[in-house]
Amino acid sequence: MGETVLYTLAESVATISLNRPHVMNALDDAMIVRLRAVCEQARDDAAVRAVVLCGEGPAFLAGGDVALFHANLERLPQMVERLAGELHHAITALRDAKKPVIASVHGAVAGAGVSLLAAADVAIAARGTKFTLAYSKIGTSPDGGSTYFLPRLVGMRKALELLMLSETFDANTAQSIGLVNWVVNDADLAAQTAGIARRLASGPTNAYGETKLLVNESFGRALSAQLEAEVRAFMRCARTRDLAEGVTAFVEKRKPDFEGR
Numbered sequence: 388m389g390e391t392v393l394y395t396l397a398e399s400v401a402t403i404s405l406n407r408p409h410v411m412n413a414l415d416d417a418m419i420v421r422l423r424a425v426c427e428q429a430r431d432d433a434a435v436r437a438v439v440l441c442g443e444g445p446a447f448l449a450g451g452d453v454a455l456f457h458a459n460l461e462r463l464p465q466m467v468e469r470l471a472g473e474l475h476h477a478i479t480a481l482r483d484a485k486k487p488v489i490a491s492v493h494g495a496v497a498g499a500g501v502s503l504l505a506a507a508d509v510a511i512a513a514r515g516t517k518f519t520l521a522y523s524k525i526g527t528s529p530d531g532g533s534t535y536f537l538p539r540l541v542g543m544r545k546a547l548e549l550l551m552l553s554e555t556f557d558a559n560t561a562q563s564i565g566l567v568n569w570v571v572n573d574a575d576l577a578a579q580t581a582g583i584a585r586r587l588a589s590g591p592t593n594a595y596g597e598t599k600l601l602v603n604e605s606f607g608r609a610l611s612a613q614l615e616a617e618v619r620a621f622m623r624c625a626r627t628r629d630l631a632e633g634v635t636a637f638v639e640k641r642k643p644d645f646e647g648r
């Protein structure tokens with residue numbers, strides 16, 4: 388059997404592909420460990436200027452492998468502690484990455500699939516995608532950061548509705564509530580994702596990283612502290628080659644050639 392998570396790097400874009408298509412990419416222990424490793428690799432590799440998360444086969448990610456849970460009911464608390472810890476390292480790596488992360492989803496996006504989607508910086512969905520949080524349907528609370536990300540993306544009341552009722556909703560609804568940025572025809576998903584990834588990978592990577600950090604930390608700061616953080620971030624950008632190039636290109640009325648440094 389091949390890798391349960393594929394990792395490729397081309398034209399400064401790291402693509403992380405979930406690869407258990409026979410079970411709609413449901414997460415098992417080996418897959419979660421591998422996911423952590425490749426998310427940390429993408430975070431740490433300076434050659435990576437954008438990251439794409441996607442799924443092989445008929446789905447993006449249909450959540451955790453419930454059959455694995457059922458087979459290990461007696462030791463499930465210990466298993467959850469270990470595997471959720473690995474998953475959370477992967478989620479943290481994506482959030483800490485000083486580069487844009489794009490979720491490209493299709494088919495089924497359930498449970499941890501929604502959590503992984505929500506952890507990305509931007510998201511694009513095929514029109515036929517179906518979403519559900521699913522956790523309450525098997526009698527558990529969520530993991531993967533969904534209780535952190537969803538209130539920030541869709542608001543507290545909507546988040547609690549999605550988490551408690553676990554109803555299925557479509558891509559247009561996901562876009563309307565702020566869970567995804569773009570909805571495209573299923574046949575166009577790969578091409579549209581590649582276009583967004585290329586655009587981000589050719590942009591000012593340091594500025595993207597500073598912007599991402601500012602937004603991520605804004606919820607825990609007073610306005611005065613956020614304004615000070617913005618000044619410090621701008622100052623760091625002012626030392627980069629990309630800002631010098633951007634300013635020069637603007638004055639010269641040409642497209643900037645950013646190098647991510």
